[in-house]
Amino acid sequence: MKSSRLVSILLLLQTRGRMTAAQLAEELEVSVRTVYRDVEALGAAGVPLYGDAGHAGGYRLLDGYRTRLTGLTADEAEALFLAGVPGPAAQLGLGPVLAAAQLKVRAALPAELRAHADRISGRFHLDAPGWYTDAGADEVPYLPAVADAVWNNRILHIAYRRWREPTDVERRVEPYGLVLKAGRWYVVAAPGPRTFRVDQILGITVCDEVFTRPDGFDLAAHWAAYQRGFHEWLHQDRREAVVRLAPGVTLARATPLDGPAEDDDRTVVRVPIESVEHAHGAFLRLGADIEVLEPPELRERIARTVTELAARYGNPPVHGGD
Structure with missing residues (x-):
């Protein structure tokens, strides 16, 4: 619509300064002739817009002119x-x-x-973190410093706690960008680039030295590739578990196994797992809706946990005091 296009021209000139008719036409996907007519309409409406001839010319607004129109639908x-x-x-x-x-x-x-x-x-209100995430559990005291370094291309020296030995390490990094995933902040940084959890940073020193951000680095594209690689890594050793599921319960990447039907409509499936440790926590969350059949070490570990829970909850709680 013409009215919407006029607002777009006004906002483009307000935010970008001088633009040629050809540039406006390309931006708005219209002909140069249409731009000429729209500019005349803006002038007739009292908008202080003028054009300069020549190679370096173009249309611009009078210095200091601002509009309160947002152009928002x-x-x-x-x-x-x-x-x-x-x-x-x-x-x-x-x-x-x-x-x-x-x-x-x-x-x-x-x-x-x-x-x-x-x-x-x-x-409507969007709240990304899960239900069982304590709002104050994952403190990120160094997030503002990391964000400032990302914005100003400052090199960081960080003390960082990772999940494998040695757990506490020091790194010199060039922070390219921050990502918020499921309520948790990550910083993507060179060399690599690699990904660090901001809440696992134990200490930070912001250097005066600056780095040059790679041309063409796309944070969103990098993160998408990182997630694909992460999921592939989770299952690269192809460890699997065989489990029996209650009706209506499903697991990602599960493959049903052929065999006689269960009397209670339960299904037996084979599912890839990252490790016994990871599967132990994940399967326990399903409670009685899942039974681990293989591998034996996973079944035994879950059985020990269930036995300990039964013993703990089978006795009345003991309170301190008189």
């Missing part, structure tokens, strides 16, 4: 206020900035779009 306004980022923004030290930005955008919205935004934020 109802759907775009709703999506903006649906973003569930107050918690992560606060962790990054940007909570007040986000609140101020949303307030300014809301004030600039026409009354109808403002009502849409208020309604969507009052009816």
Whole structure:
């Protein structure tokens, strides 16, 4: 629609400065002739817009001119206020900035779009972490420092705790970007690049030395590739377990095994596992809906845990005091 295109031209010139008719036409996917007509319409409406001739010419707005129009559609306004980022923004030290930005955008919205935004934020809230994640359990005291280093291309020296021996190590890293995954922050950093959990950083020194970010590095694409590689690594040794599942219970990557049907409609499947340790915790969460048949060491370990739990909960609790 022409009205939407006029707003787009106005916002493009406001944010980018001088642009040629050809550049505007390419951005808006219209003809140069259409841009000429739209520019004339803006001028007739009183917008202080003028054009410079010549090779370095183009259209621009009068210095200091700003518009309160946002160009947002109802759907775009709703999506903006649906973003569930107050918690992560606060962790990054940007909570007040986000609140101020949303307030300014809301004030600039026409009354109808403002009502849409208020309604969507009052009816939907996004909360990424799982139910059993303690909001204060994973402290990330060094997150603002890491974020600042990411933004300013500063080299970091970190003390880091990893899951294998030696657990506590020191690393010199070049932080490329931060990722929030399921309520947990990760920093992608060279050399490698490798991925570090920010809540596992024990100490940090921000260096005066800066690094050069690789041209073309795409954080989202890197993270997607990292996740694919991680899932492949989980099952690279092809360790498997054979389990019996209650009706309606499913497991990812499970393969049903042929055999006589169970009397209670339970199914027997073969499923890849990362390790006995990992499968022990994962299968226990399913309670009586799963029975491990193989490997023997996993079945025995779960049996010991269940026996200990039965002994603990089979006796009345003992309280201290008189």
